[in-house]
Amino acid sequence: MDLRGRRGPGQAGKQQGEDCPPKPPTAALLEVDDLHVSYGRIRAVQGVSLMVPDAAVVALIGANGAGKSTLLRAISGIVRPHRGAVRYLGEDLVGLPVHRIVRRRVIHVPEGRGMLARMTVLENLRLGGFALKGAAHGKSDLERVFALFPVLRERRGQLAGSLSGGEQQILAIARAMMARPRLLMLDEPSLGLAPLLVREIFRIIPRLTAEGTAVLLVEQNARMALQCAAHAYVLQTGRVVLSGRAADLLVAPEVQRAYLGAG
Amino acid sequence: MPDMVFLAFLVVDGALAGAIYALVALAFVVVYKASRMINFAMGEWIMLGSRMVAAGMHAFGLGLGGALGFGCVGMVAVAMAFNRVVLRRLFSRSLLSLIMVTIGLGIFMRGSAALVFAGIPGGIARPLPLDPVVIQGVPVSPDKLVAAAIAGACIAALSWFFHGSRTGLALRAIASDQQVAMAVGIDLQRHFAITWALVGVLSVLSGTLWSFASGGGFGLELLGLKVFPIVIVGGLDSLPGTIVGAFAVGILESLTAGYIDPLVGGGFSHVASYVVLIATLCVRPYGLFGRPDIERV
Numbered sequence: 094m095d096l097r098g099r100r101g102p103g104q105a106g107k108q109q110g111e112d113c114p115p116k117p118p119t120a121a122l123l124e125v126d127d128l129h130v131s132y133g134r135i136r137a138v139q140g141v142s143l144m145v146p147d148a149a150v151v152a153l154i155g156a157n158g159a160g161k162s163t164l165l166r167a168i169s170g171i172v173r174p175h176r177g178a179v180r181y182l183g184e185d186l187v188g189l190p191v192h193r194i195v196r197r198r199v200i201h202v203p204e205g206r207g208m209l210a211r212m213t214v215l216e217n218l219r220l221g222g223f224a225l226k227g228a229a230h231g232k233s234d235l236e237r238v239f240a241l242f243p244v245l246r247e248r249r250g251q252l253a254g255s256l257s258g259g260e261q262q263i264l265a266i267a268r269a270m271m272a273r274p275r276l277l278m279l280d281e282p283s284l285g286l287a288p289l290l291v292r293e294i295f296r297i298i299p300r301l302t303a304e305g306t307a308v309l310l311v312e313q314n315a316r317m318a319l320q321c322a323a324h325a326y327v328l329q330t331g332r333v334v335l336s337g338r339a340a341d342l343l344v345a346p347e348v349q350r351a352y353l354g355a356g
Numbered sequence: 357m358p359d360m361v362f363l364a365f366l367v368v369d370g371a372l373a374g375a376i377y378a379l380v381a382l383a384f385v386v387v388y389k390a391s392r393m394i395n396f397a398m399g400e401w402i403m404l405g406s407r408m409v410a411a412g413m414h415a416f417g418l419g420l421g422g423a424l425g426f427g428c429v430g431m432v433a434v435a436m437a438f439n440r441v442v443l444r445r446l447f448s449r450s451l452l453s454l455i456m457v458t459i460g461l462g463i464f465m466r467g468s469a470a471l472v473f474a475g476i477p478g479g480i481a482r483p484l485p486l487d488p489v490v491i492q493g494v495p496v497s498p499d500k501l502v503a504a505a506i507a508g509a510c511i512a513a514l515s516w517f518f519h520g521s522r523t524g525l526a527l528r529a530i531a532s533d534q535q536v537a538m539a540v541g542i543d544l545q546r547h548f549a550i551t552w553a554l555v556g557v558l559s560v561l562s563g564t565l566w567s568f569a570s571g572g573g574f575g576l577e578l579l580g581l582k583v584f585p586i587v588i589v590g591g592l593d594s595l596p597g598t599i600v601g602a603f604a605v606g607i608l609e610s611l612t613a614g615y616i617d618p619l620v621g622g623g624f625s626h627v628a629s630y631v632v633l634i635a636t637l638c639v640r641p642y643g644l645f646g647r648p649d650i651e652r653v
Contacts, residue, residue: 195541207539209532220529223522224541272541
């Protein structure tokens with residue numbers, strides 16, 4: 094079975110003469126076009142194209158070192174691609190400094206969460222909303238986040254570094270939500286977390302899309318990612334090898350064998 | 357003077373000096389926390405700040421308030437120019453380059469101040485009478501008292517700024533982790549500029565206050581050097597520790613001047629804080645309040 098580069102969503106790995114499912118109806122929020130990112134001589138991302146529709150969940154799965162994290166870092170401006178474009182609402186983000194991209198409400202929650210350990214939970218949350226000018230909505234945003242995650246309200250005076258791994262992950266997502274993201278990029282949110290907490294985090298994702306936030310989800314836990322996403326891409330050594338509707342990929346034998354531990 | 361009164365006098369005198377040292381040390385630490393830069397030119401910044409105030413008074417005939425305003429505007433301009441012309445280009449260079457640049461800037465400031473302010477007297481007139489005040493039987497110099505009070509007010513204002521304002525929150529975030537600060541949308545370059553502008557303003561204030569307290573422009577560069585024992589004792593990473601360290605150094609110098617100088621013939625007070633610096637480093641390398649840089653992997 095040929096797993097090599099099929100471009101764009103809406104084309105599941107064709108198997109047994111299946112029809113192509115229709116293209117997603119909503120407009121593209123984010124279009125990554127033939128992106129190439131290297132760390133020195135190491136080619137981490139080699140010609141990746143993908144699309145994230147508005148208010149949808151797109152999953153990016155693949156083994157360690159496939160280039161998923163690098164791709165997110167290239168979109169958020171932390172690393173600079175040497176070829177290709179990242180079009181967000183029509184505008185190319187390549188070359189913009191990180192804080193400008195954040196101000197366009199493209200929020201990246203990195204692997205390892207990126208906590209300001211020596212500041213309190215409340216301060217971390219307030220910083221999340223930093224890019225939003227005007228404190229008018231700050232209080233209501235905070236209340237919204239506390240309502241979703243009561244544990245943060247309890248611990249709001251505590252130093253972020255003293256929280257457990259799971260609580261830090263929740264804080265990281267809550268902080269990202271304070272910025273009212275239009276596109277939220279989550280890098281391995283389930284890493285190192287107990288299954289119960291993982292389920293809780295994945296329960297929040299549909300609520301985000303219901304409120305209009307698109308989510309680009311990088312996950313090693315392929316099953317959970319495919320179950321909650323609408324579309325998915327499979328990355329292998331820096332290239333997209335499979336793409337399509339998440340539901341289709343979930344049952345595709347190649348995916349089951351390679352990433353879902355079946356067969 | 358009876359012994360207890362003498363001791364009290366020394367402690368008070370040292371503490372008053374310590375308040376001004378604290379302003380200088382805070383200017384130093386603020387830059388370190390934001391960008392890990394060691395500003396070796398602290399003394400020159402203070403010298404330039406106070407000369408600008410003096411120029412405002414003598415060359416433009418401004419009153420004290422006007423001259424302070426003039427000095428602040430001038431030093432903020434210097435800070436912005438330094439940030440834009442020099443620091444922006446060195447953004448991703450090594451820390452060593454950034455430190456060397458501060459030394460170069462210090463030399464440049466010294467040279468250009470001599471040129472620009474040639475012929476303008478450097479002293480700043482004191483607005484208060486000289487008669488010492490006696491409080492609870494302890495003689496206190498009113499100059500030093502007022503200077504320390506103003507310094508104290510500035511420190512309180514700085515503390516409010518860092519903990520109560522949005523910009524202060526951003527600066528603390530940058531000090532904690534630059535990458536994370538960028539990730540929440542903080543413009544690093546702009547906040548570095550704000551940090552250096554703060555250094556400029558603090559230089560003007562501490563230079564002027566020191567001129568009041570010590571009666572003349574002597575030793576302003578020495579003031580800059582005092583930063584090192586202060587931050588080593590107090591820990592480079594801790595603002596409250598820096599303040600404590602400043603008072604400690606001030607009191608130590610005063611006590612040394614009062615008790616040991618007469619025995620060794622004078623001048624040891626200047627050295628005493630450096631002896632303590634070395635001793636502290638031997639026992640607690642991160643300073644009394646500093647935190648070891650251990651990160652949770």
